Amino acid sequence: MQPDGSVPGPTRCQPGGIERRVAPPTIPPEVVRPRPEDVTWEQIRSETKNVLFPGLSVKVQPDGRTLVNLDTIVYTEDSKVSTTTVTLLGFPVVVEATPISYTWSFGDGSPALTTSTPGKPYPSKEITHKYMKRGDASLTLTTNYAARFNVADTGWQYVNGTVPITGPATPLLVREAVPVLVDPGR
Template sequence: MCIDGVSGGTVTRTCADGTTALDPLFRRPLDASGAPSGPWEQVDNGGCPEDPPVAVVLSAAEFARLPLTPSAPRLQPADGNGLVNADLIVYTDPAQQTLTTTILGSLVTVRATPTSYTWDFGDGTEPLTTTDAGRPYPEHTVTHPYTAAGDYRLTLTTTWTGAYQVDGTGPWLPVLGTATTTSTPQPTRITEVHTVLVANP
């Protein structure tokens, strides 16, 4: 701690009850072998009992590190086998996810809501970004026609917005930032068929 007029040395703060103020507490995640695997994170601010409570804020970076489950792409036909120039129907589940984390010693509940979906169909076309999660046939709203036969790998990237509540009470507060997840690639196989007129089929 630095104080104007003090040239050097350690300065300690004494609390109203005569005890020494606590230093901030930090922690660092470890991997399975016990080696450090991430940055230091502050658990609390230390200080004295009479200090006013510190506001708990879930940052955009902390939100992005939460283990959100990627949205799963669903296809029709369900096996991903389609025809050239025929619409492949795609959709996903637009449900919220609820997670918990701890910030400065407080339990924080987080609601993540999907707000946009980017479909990369793996065929070199521009990815399709939409706020629509899509629907299955016959109410389908998101489709893509492949123009050439081949095997492709489709992925879905979802953008999430968040809100959080501290210790299960008080208002839900917005996270000032977003998080993204990307699905495991979904294989699709597109086949070209030719029609032939025949007599007396």
């Protein structure tokens, strides 16, 4: 600034002299705001895995114990569509999980059984298993979920494949029945 208050213009030196250059003002980088399409399935899965995809437990009839060569009924409860809403990158995300198949592991070395239904309690006998020898078994159920999500009402996006979730183990005592002859006259 000059003594009279004026601002001098750019200064040019004589040829061969030194020129003073003033750096242009720095401009802060532009802030990139997230968009709904920036939300990924991996982010959603991380936020919802403990809430949305329940690990279903095996229900057994007879409860807690069964006999060798007896049809043991298995089923699960609470097998329904689960919906939850989370916020990711500032957007509301509605996530829906639908159970589509069930893989039953009976804990006796036999092959697992996959069904499209959750089974039903007695008297249905929709899903049964016969144990061939006595012992302790630990039954587990893996529920395979189909999932879809909707970010900020932009439309449903379907997740490729299924999301398998294994529930807690259910202990079962397998025993043999012992025949006893009884005098019919008594």
